[in-house]
Amino acid sequence: SQQGEEDPQALSIQEGENATMNCSYKTSINNLQWYRQNSGRGLVHLILIRSNEREKHSGRLRVTLDTSKKSSSLLITASRAADTASYFCATDAGVAGGFKTIFGAGTRLFVKA
Amino acid sequence: DGGITQSPKYLFRKEGQNVTLSCEQNLNHDAMYWYRQDPGQGLRLIYYSQIVNDFQKGDIAEGYSVSREKKESFPLTVTSAQKNPTAFYLCASSIFLSNTGELFFGEGSRLTVL
Numbered sequence: 001s002q003q004g005e006e007d008p009q010a011l012s013i014q015e016g017e018n019a020t021m022n023c024s025y026k027t028s029i030n031n032l033q034w035y036r037q038n039s040g041r042g043l044v045h046l047i048l049i050r051s052n053e054r055e056k057h058s059g060r061l062r063v064t065l066d067t068s069k070k071s072s073s074l075l076i077t078a079s080r081a082a083d084t085a086s087y088f089c090a091t092d093a094g095v096a097g098g099f100k101t102i103f104g105a106g107t108r109l110f111v112k113a
Numbered sequence: 114d115g116g117i118t119q120s121p122k123y124l125f126r127k128e129g130q131n132v133t134l135s136c137e138q139n140l141n142h143d144a145m146y147w148y149r150q151d152p153g154q155g156l157r158l159i160y161y162s163q164i165v166n167d168f169q170k171g172d173i174a175e176g177y178s179v180s181r182e183k184k185e186s187f188p189l190t191v192t193s194a195q196k197n198p199t200a201f202y203l204c205a206s207s208i209f210l211s212n213t214g215e216l217f218f219g220e221g222s223r224l225t226v227l
Contacts, residue, residue, distance in 0.1 A: 004155075031213050042117075042203055042218035043156075050213075088155060092212030099146075099169070101212050103155035 004089040004104035012110045019076040021107040023089030032072050033090045081113040115140045119204050119219035126226050134189045134222045136204035144210040145187035150201040163210040199226045
């Protein structure tokens with residue numbers, strides 16, 4: 001089963017609008033990351049938020065983390081057509097030792113010009 | 114430019130054939146990973162390697178094999194034992210094995226079984 005699950009599965013908005021994607025996870029975590037994937041390409045790291053952080057910004061991106069609800073959100077402000085991509089959250093599953101970074105199924109964002 | 118190079122980008126295979134996907138990195142990263150991506154699903158971990166001559170099975174290692182003879186290279190062989198090999202394969206690396214570090218991805222290899 002997946003640790004992180006994104007919601008919605010797909011999102012279509014107009015250029016200039018804000019896009020919000022959510023990620024829920026099941027077990028406690030040490031950190032949560034967001035990645036972006038253009039169609040048919042590799043993933044690109046966007047931002048990492050640690051379990052003791054509540055909010056983080058990077059340019060037009062704003063990430064929040066609520067560990068009590070086991071959820072995170074990614075907000076893209078003033079979206080552009082170039083933001084069209086799939087967005088994935090990845091969590092570490094809070095496991096000590098080994099490699100346990102698990103990706104969700106992603107949110108497909110389509111920004112209409 | 115530093116990065117991860119995967120080849121080939123597209124590969125067609127007949128049933129019963131083994132194929133090897135190449136992954137090379139010049140980032141001087143210790144850790145490397147192979148993921149499989151199917152439509153509508155997240156990435157699933159096949160194998161990972163913390164250091165040269167060492168690798169570990171991920172969640173879906175059956176039907177796959179890897180080697181790590183050089184720090185820069187982590188090839189993946191999809192064997193005939195893999196029942197449903199048609200997928201998009203992604204290679205990644207990180208400075209060291211960590212659940213808190215950024216993963217750097219290649220551009221992927223799309224394998225189609227005919």
